[in-house]
Amino acid sequence: MNAHRNLRLNAKRLRLARGWSQEQLAEKAGLGYKHYQKIESGNWGDLYLKTVEHLADALKVTMGSLLDPPPKAASKPLPNLPAGRPKKQKR
Numbered sequence: 001m002n003a004h005r006n007l008r009l010n011a012k013r014l015r016l017a018r019g020w021s022q023e024q025l026a027e028k029a030g031l032g033y034k035h036y037q038k039i040e041s042g043n044w045g046d047l048y049l050k051t052v053e054h055l056a057d058a059l060k061v062t063m064g065s066l067l068d069p070p071p072k073a074a075s076k077p078l079p080n081l082p083a084g085r086p087k088k089q090k091r
Helices: 002-017 020-029 033-041 049-059 063-067
Strands: none
Touching: 002 020, 002 033, 002 049, 002 063, 020 033, 020 049, 033 049, 049 063
């Protein structure tokens, strides 16, 4: 379904634009880190509207902007940035 693909691409694009890790967005949206990781990778089953609403609230966008096709400029490959938790620095 295109809405799933759009959500995955838009969430990642908006997360990276804010400089957030997957863990940071998950925390701001009140989701578990692993749950958000599955959403962004496209490896989820059913997705609830409440989850989309939480993501939209955290990203300060409308639910429609997460589900609509991403802008044409966003179709370029995203940079390979660390997706998960920041590495702990040794003391």
